[in-house]
Amino acid sequence: MPELPEVETTRRGIAPHILANRVTAVVVREPRLRWPVPEDLADCLVGRVIRAVERRAKYLLLRVDGGTLIVHLGMSGSLRVTSPEMSPRKHDHVDLIFGDSLCLRYHDPRRFGCLLWTPDDPLNHPLLAELGPEPLDPAFSGDDLYRASRGSKVAVKPYLMDGKHVVGIGNIYASEALFRAGIHPQRAAGATGLIRYRALAQAVRDVLSEALEQGGTTLRDFVNEAGKPGYFQQTLNVYGREGEPCKRCDSPIRQLKLGQRASFYCPRCQR
DNA sequence: CAACGGACCTGCCTGC
DNA sequence: TGCAGGCAGGTCCGTT
Numbered sequence: 001m002p003e004l005p006e007v008e009t010t011r012r013g014i015a016p017h018i019l020a021n022r023v024t025a026v027v028v029r030e031p032r033l034r035w036p037v038p039e040d041l042a043d044c045l046v047g048r049v050i051r052a053v054e055r056r057a058k059y060l061l062l063r064v065d066g067g068t069l070i071v072h073l074g075m076s077g078s079l080r081v082t083s084p085e086m087s088p089r090k091h092d093h094v095d096l097i098f099g100d101s102l103c104l105r106y107h108d109p110r111r112f113g114c115l116l117w118t119p120d121d122p123l124n125h126p127l128l129a130e131l132g133p134e135p136l137d138p139a140f141s142g143d144d145l146y147r148a149s150r151g152s153k154v155a156v157k158p159y160l161m162d163g164k165h166v167v168g169i170g171n172i173y174a175s176e177a178l179f180r181a182g183i184h185p186q187r188a189a190g191a192t193g194l195i196r197y198r199a200l201a202q203a204v205r206d207v208l209s210e211a212l213e214q215g216g217t218t219l220r221d222f223v224n225e226a227g228k229p230g231y232f233q234q235t236l237n238v239y240g241r242e243g244e245p246c247k248r249c250d251s252p253i254r255q256l257k258l259g260q261r262a263s264f265y266c267p268r269c270q271r
Numbered sequence: 272c273a274a275c276g277g278a279c280c281t282g283c284c285t286g287c
Numbered sequence: 288t289g290c291a292g293g294c295a296g297g298t299c300c301g302t303t
Binding site: 170 | 294295296
């Protein structure tokens with residue numbers, strides 16, 4: 001479910017609720033996520049105050065004194081701010097409880113997400129240490145993408161989705177950014193020129209910022225911290241629109257598989 | 272090494 | 288209506 005805009009939407013939603021609040025209890029109903037929830041998670045968190053709620057790539061970082069809770073939402077995860085009194089729904093796997101009236105609840109039907117603890121700098125955690133640049137950081141540039149991709153035979157779409165090159169771009173926004181940049185998803189990354197990469201970097205910034213402004217994309221089950229969906233779906237140009245007319249030129253949108261992922265594109269606008 | 276396929280899960284939709 | 292099959296927003300890991 002969540003790509004960068006959905007994770008950032010979640011971060012912005014939960015931060016004002018939990019920041020500066022003290023964890024009073026941790027409830028783990030189902031520890032079997034992508035990696036097991038640490039058995040001593042309560043010992044790590046209870047009594048500690050949330051000092052910062054940050055994001056790196058699609059990871060949320062809840063910093064407390066002495067360590068950081070690293071949260072990934074996987075494909076189907078979400079975090080909700082609720083009350084400890086509210087009875088858990090199916091797949092509500094973990095609660096962080098803050099006193100009598102506040103509960104941060106982790107929900108994840110497919111259990112591809114994770115909650116991990118690190119006492120060290122989370123940016124040095126093995127899952128985070130090798131990640132590429134943030135696409136909304138001003139330092140992210142088409143020039144770097146161009147340089148790094150020389151010699152790569154991979155198609156540009158899976159290249160763009162590889163966190164080593166740039167983080168946060170999943171299957172929806174990869175298709176959308178390539179459409180906006182006029183680049184065919186199957187074009188070899190190493191055979192894509194500097195001008196195209198500059199257009200692509202700008203398209204990535206644009207599409208992610210716009211999605212963020214609309215609270216993310218909800219296809220099936222993405223909901224923000226308050227349980228509300230995102231509204232970017234209506235802005236999608238190609239994703240999920242196979243056979244429908246291109247909004248720019250009316251040609252039917254096509255779909256192909258790249259690296260086992262559905263890729264949508266306009267055969268006329270994208271070369 | 273880069274590149275690829277498989278794996279992890281549940282839920283939902285389609286078609287027989 | 289029931290059931291099998293395919294597909295889904297991610298990404299790590301083992302094998303070529």
